[in-house]
Every structure is written in structure tokens, then in C-alpha cells.
Amino acid sequence: xxxxxxxxxxxxxxxxxxxxxxxxxxxxxxxxxxxxxxxxxxxxxxxxxxxxxxxxxxxxxxxxxxxxxxxxxxxxxxxxxxxxxxxxxxxxxxxxxxxxxxxxxxxxxxxxxxxxxxxxxxxxxxxxxxxxxxxxxxxxxxxxxxxxxxxxxxxxxxxxxxxxxxxxxxxxxxxxxxxxxxxxxxxxxxxxxxxxxxxxxxxxxxxxxxxxxxxxxxxxxxxxxxxxxxxxxxxxxxxxxxxxxxxxxxxxxxxxxxxxxxxxxxxxxxxxxxxxxxxxxxxxxxxxxxxxxxxxxxxxxxxxxxxxxxxxxxxxxxxxxxxxxxxxxxxxxxxxxxxxxxxxxxxxxxxxxxxxxx
Amino acid sequence: xxxxxxxxxxxxxxxxxxxxxxxxxxxxxxxxxxxxxxxxxxxxxxxxxxxxxxxxxxxxxxxxxxxxxxxxxxxxxxxxxxxxxxxxxxxxxxxxxxxxxxxxxxxxxxxxxxxxxxxxxxxxxxxxxxxxxxxxxxxxxxxxxxxxxxxxxxxxxxxxxxxxxxxxxxxxxxxxxxxxxxxxxxxxxxxxxxxxxxxxxxxxxxxxxxxxxxxxxxxxxxxxxxxxxxxxxxxxxxxxxxxxxxxxxxxxxxxxxxxxxxxxxxxxxxxxxxxxxxxxxxxxxx
Numbered sequence: 001x002x003x004x005x006x007x008x009x010x011x012x013x014x015x016x017x018x019x020x021x022x023x024x025x026x027x028x029x030x031x032x033x034x035x036x037x038x039x040x041x042x043x044x045x046x047x048x049x050x051x052x053x054x055x056x057x058x059x060x061x062x063x064x065x066x067x068x069x070x071x072x073x074x075x076x077x078x079x080x081x082x083x084x085x086x087x088x089x090x091x092x093x094x095x096x097x098x099x100x101x102x103x104x105x106x107x108x109x110x111x112x113x114x115x116x117x118x119x120x121x122x123x124x125x126x127x128x129x130x131x132x133x134x135x136x137x138x139x140x141x142x143x144x145x146x147x148x149x150x151x152x153x154x155x156x157x158x159x160x161x162x163x164x165x166x167x168x169x170x171x172x173x174x175x176x177x178x179x180x181x182x183x184x185x186x187x188x189x190x191x192x193x194x195x196x197x198x199x200x201x202x203x204x205x206x207x208x209x210x211x212x213x214x215x216x217x218x219x220x221x222x223x224x225x226x227x228x229x230x231x232x233x234x235x236x237x238x239x240x241x242x243x244x245x246x247x248x249x250x251x252x253x254x255x256x257x258x259x260x261x262x263x264x265x266x267x268x269x270x271x272x273x274x275x276x277x278x279x280x281x282x283x284x285x286x287x288x289x290x291x292x293x294x295x296x297x298x299x300x301x302x303x304x305x306x307x308x309x310x311x312x313x314x315x316x317x318x319x320x321x322x323x324x325x326x327x328x329x330x331x332x333x334x335x336x337x338x339x340x341x342x343x344x345x346x347x348x349x350x351x352x353x354x355x356x357x358x
Numbered sequence: 359x360x361x362x363x364x365x366x367x368x369x370x371x372x373x374x375x376x377x378x379x380x381x382x383x384x385x386x387x388x389x390x391x392x393x394x395x396x397x398x399x400x401x402x403x404x405x406x407x408x409x410x411x412x413x414x415x416x417x418x419x420x421x422x423x424x425x426x427x428x429x430x431x432x433x434x435x436x437x438x439x440x441x442x443x444x445x446x447x448x449x450x451x452x453x454x455x456x457x458x459x460x461x462x463x464x465x466x467x468x469x470x471x472x473x474x475x476x477x478x479x480x481x482x483x484x485x486x487x488x489x490x491x492x493x494x495x496x497x498x499x500x501x502x503x504x505x506x507x508x509x510x511x512x513x514x515x516x517x518x519x520x521x522x523x524x525x526x527x528x529x530x531x532x533x534x535x536x537x538x539x540x541x542x543x544x545x546x547x548x549x550x551x552x553x554x555x556x557x558x559x560x561x562x563x564x565x566x567x568x569x570x571x572x573x574x575x576x577x578x579x580x581x582x583x584x585x586x587x588x589x590x591x592x593x594x595x596x597x598x599x600x601x602x603x604x605x606x607x608x609x610x611x612x613x614x615x616x617x618x619x620x621x622x623x624x625x626x627x628x629x630x631x632x633x634x635x636x637x638x639x640x641x642x643x644x
Binding site for chain 1: 537540542543544545553562564639
């Protein structure tokens with residue numbers, strides 16, 4: 001068991017009758033990136049602000065490195081933060097921006113200058129110390145904000161959608177860079193994002209939030225491949241959902257009947273007869289009629305460069321299939337073609353339907 | 359396409375531009391021309407060119423004392439309006455929107471009362487038989503009424519109450535427009551409330567401080583009624599001399615004093631901008 005840098009114990013935050021954060025408990029291990037992922041209004045930013053100390057919990061406890069910090073103001077907490085807007089001080093040079101936290105900690109000048117130079121090199125902006133933030137591009141400003149936050153070596157680095165203002169290419173580049181930097185320095189970070197790909201790319205653990213609650217917490221692969229609820233399955237990438245009835249259960253696989261189809265899905269302790277299952281489109285197969293168990297008809301084909309998306313109509317409802325463009329038989333079907341589809345038993349996952357959740 | 363748009367925008371600013379040349383720049387140049395001549399008993403000005411008016415303004419102790427008094431009065435008003443106005447603005451800027459709107463309206467409310475009325479209001483308070491003196495005398499604190507009216511202090515108080523709202527509104531607007539994340543970033547980096555204020559909030563509100571100082575300073579220079587009513591003959595400022603010269607038909611001297619005022623306005627405005635450098639926090643535009 002490694003050190004826990006941040007712990008929330010049953011933390012709630014209420015604004016009048018609205019519960020922005022609802023009984024959240026979590027533990028973040030040293031040297032890992034923990035992502036809070038969810039749609040806007042799910043409480044992820046409020047959770048981050050509770051850790052920062054900009055908000056006080058209505059109930060529950062916030063601990064940083066084992067110390068209860070509920071009543072500790074932000075400037076006395078061992079944290080730093082990077083905002084989506086960066087919030088670089090416009091009246092200070094890049095160097096003075098990065099030195100700000102060190103000055104507040106009364107680090108001697110020589111030591112400060114050395115740390116600033118190091119931090120600038122770390123984010124590949126050596127030689128930019130005398131520029132002003134407005135003279136830098138968005139990506140460069142982002143790096144300065146990051147350097148300013150890590151130069152004080154906080155117990156936990158808080159990232160509030162820090163890459164949200166960058167364009168797609170730059171964002172993907174920065175994701176990799178941020179990940180490398182974090183691993184090299186062994187930083188503990190909390191990363192708030194609504195971008196599921198970003199969360200999967202960057203995180204050691206992902207917590208999917210919905211309505212102020214943690215919906216599911218796990219490693220990226222676990223969250224993506226074994227979603228426990230329909231919401232998680234739908235929010236992280238696309239999923240095919242089917243409603244069916246369990247007719248048999250054996251060794252972790254459930255036999256399910258869906259409107260005349262007989263399918264199999266992984267069963268991890270689901271109860272009751274009526275279930276909803278989710279199947280990822282990239283794990284759904286398409287083939288000539290009879291090749292797979294279920295008959296279907298092609299409604300629409302969308303070419304996406306590296307892959308093709310097939311929208312099928314079947315007696316169990318619509319089915320979406322992603323297929324790599326190097327797969328054999330590509331281009332054999334047209335809208336209206338009769339095809340068949342299916343999936344490996346372990347590709348189906350039983351999920352809790354959204355309409356059954358509180 | 360671009361040329362056409364440029365033409366359009368020139369076309370749009372041409373009428374106000376023409377009016378300001380015709381009615382402002384032109385007369386100003388004429389005024390300067392007048393200021394370079396002597397006083398004439400029969401004409402608007404004497405035909406001889408001379409610098410005598412300016413020489414007198416900048417060497418005669420009478421004028422120098424009043425220039426000095428004008429500058430000191432303005433400096434005191436600037437300092438007090440900033441020291442009183444900033445905390446008020448800071449508080450108002452942090453109110454919820456509805457309360458902030460009400461507070462701003464309340465600030466504007468005194469401006470709806472004429473300066474003349476307000477000046478006489480101060481006379482009723484500060485005069486020999488004013489509220490303060492009669493109250494203190496009735497209470498037995500003083501025997502002889504204090505000379506509160508017709509002093510530089512009375513002018514400062516009178517102008518301050520008129521000009522303070524301009525300062526408060528300027529700073530409030532700057533603070534309201536400030537992204538709260540700047541202060542949060544400073545706090546996360548270890549700055550407590552006081553250091554956050556002096557290192558981040560104050561510099562970032564400098565455009566509001568600068569515009570507030572400029573407004574208050576320029577309005578102080580051009581205020582007349584308040585100075586005349588509360589200052590009396592002993593506490594005249596430069597603007598009073600312009601008036602005095604005009605009513606005594608010394609047109610060239612009045613013109614020279616007007617240009618002295620303009621010079622002071624330009625110099626001090628430049629000084630305020632140079633000291634506060636509001637441009638450094640106005641990101642985005644270079």
C-alpha cells in the first residue's frame with residue numbers, strides 16, 4: 001500500500017437545495033494522475049475546488065498527506081493549480097510568474113532563479129523568462145502555467161481542464177508531454193476533464209462522475225472495457241445497448257434472450273432476470289449473412305479514414321459496428337445489404353440502466 | 359474590399375472629426391494666438407506679439423502661489439479619493455449582481471443634485487452659523503465660530519464628495535471585470551489575502567485606478583462652482599483666475615491661464631499614466 005496524498009471521506013457540498021457533490025469518497029496514491037471525468041454540472045470541478053480549498057465541504061473530510069485540511073485556507077495547503085484560462089499574471093514576466101510561488105514561500109533569490117530556469121527548461125521554454133504572457137502562444141502560456149504550478153513542488157497538482165483551450169493536435173501533444181513530465185517528477189495530480197479520450201490517455205485512475213456522485217472508479221482500461229452502468233458505457237465512447245432476459249447463468253457468463261436473439265455477456269454478480277447489456281462497436285463483428293448469429297441490414301455506412309462505421313438495423317434494434325479499414329471484405333456492403341453481426345461472449349457487459357438509477 | 363471598408367469607416371468618422379476641428383481645435387489655436395498678445399483697452403487683444411502673459415504666470419508670486427495651491431489641492435483630492443474609493447469599490451465589486459447594481463445607482467444618486475445646490479449645502483454645514491459651529495457653540499465647546507468655510511479644506515471636502523463616485527465606479531468596473539481565477543491562482547501559490555491583494559488584485563485593477571485618477575484630476579481642474587462657493591476669495595484655484603481675467607476683460611491673460619491649465623492637465627495625466635502603466639495588464643491587444 002503506497003502513500004495516499006489526497007483523501008476525501010464522504011464529502012458533500014450543498015448550495016441551498018442543490019447537492020453539487022454528494023458523499024464522495026476517494027483516495028489518490030502518490031505519483032499518480034487521478035481524473036475526474038463527467039459532463040458539465042456533474043460536480044467534478046466542485047470536487048477539485050474542495051481539494052484546493054476554494055470551497056468548504058458541507059460535510060465530510062478532506063485530507064492532504066494525511067492531514068485534515070477542511071479549515072485550512074488554500075494558501076496554506078500544499079497544492080497548486082492550473083486553470084483552463086491559465087490565469088497567468090499579465091503584469092509579470094514569464095520568469096516572475098513562475099517565481100511567484102517561490103517568492104510567497106520566501107525562497108532566497110539565487111535558489112529561486114535556479115528553480116525558475118530549471119522549470120522553464122522542463123517545459124521547453126528556456127530563454128523565455130523575460131517575455132510577457134501576452135507575447136506567447138496559447139500552448140506556450142499553457143506550459144508557463146504548468147511550470148508555475150510544479151516549481152513549488154506541491155503535494156498535489158490540481159488541473160482544471162488545463163488543455164481545454166488548445167486545438168486538437170496541440171492538445172494531444174501536450175497530453176503526452178504532461179504525462180511524461182508527471183511520471184518523471186513523480187507528481188500526484190488531480191485532473192478534471194469532460195474529454196473521455198484525454199482521461200483515458202493521461203490517467204492512472206479515472207473516476208466517472210454524475211449528479212455529484214462517483215459513478216465508477218478504476219483504471220482507464222477497466223472503466224472502458226468493464227463499465228458497470230449504462231451511463232459510464234455511454235459517456236466513455238459509444239456502446240450498443242440491448243434489453244434482455246437472463247435465461248441461464250454459468251461461470252461468469254450469462255445467457256440472455258433479446259427478442260428472439262440468444263446472446264452471451266460477462267456476468268459480474270448481476271441480479272434479476274431483466275438486464276441491459278452494452279457492447280462496444282469496435283468489438284462487434286459484421287459479416288456475410290449467416291457468418292455471425294444475428295441477421296441485420298445495413299442502414300448507413302460512414303467512412304472515417306482509419307475505420308468505417310456501419311449502422312445496422314436488426315430485430316433487436318439498431319447496432320453500430322466500427323471496422324478497421326484493413327479488415328478483409330471491406331467495401332463489400334452497401335446501404336440495404338443483408339449482413340450478419342455478433343460478438344464474443346466476453347465483449348458483452350451487463351450494465352445498470354440509467355433509468356433504474358437514482 | 360478592404361479599401362472600401364476603410365473608406366466607409368473614414369466616411370463615418372468624418373462628420374464628428376470635422377465638427378471637432380471646426381469647434382475645438384480651431385478655436386483652441388485661436389486662443390493660443392490670443393494668449394501671445396498684450397491686453398488692449400479697445401480691442402480683444404493688442405496687435406503686438408509678446409510672451410509677457412506667460413512670463414507673468416510663471417514668475418509672479420501671485421500666480422505661482424495659486425498654481426501651487428491648485429496642484430496641492432488636486433494631489434490631496436486624488437490621494438483621498440483613491441484611499442476612500444478603493445475599499446468601497448472592492449466591497450461593491452464583490453457583491454451579488456443585484457446588490458451591486460443598487461449600490462452603483464446609490465453612488466450615482468448624489469450626482470443628480472446640482473453642484474451649486476450641493477456647494478450651498480456645505481455652506482449650511484460649514485458656515486459661521488452652520489450646523490457644526492452652532493452645535494459646538496451650543497454645547498459650549500467653542501466660544502468663537504471656527505473658520506471652516508472659505509478654506510482650502512472646505513474646497514477639498516466639497517470636491518471630494520462630488521468626485522468620489524467617479525473613482526469608485528471606475529475601480530469597481532475594473533474589479534468586476536477581473537477573472538477571479540487570478541486571485542485563486544495566487545492563493546494556490548501560497549499568497550495570503552494581503553499579498554494576493556498587493557501582488558495581483560491591485561496591479562490588475564490599475565486600468566480602473568488610472569481612469570479614476572484621470573477623471574477626478576481633470577474634473578478637479580475644471581470645477582468652478584464648488585471652488586467659488588466654498589473657497590471664497592482666499593482659496594482661489596487656477597480656474598478662478600481664468601474667470602477673474604475674463605470678467606476684467608483681460609482676454610489674452612485669460613487665454614494664457616487657460617493654456618497653463620491645459621499644460622498642467624497634460625503633464626499630470628502623463629505622469630499618472632507613466633506611474634500606473636495600466637497598459638501592462640491589458641492583455642490581448644498589443
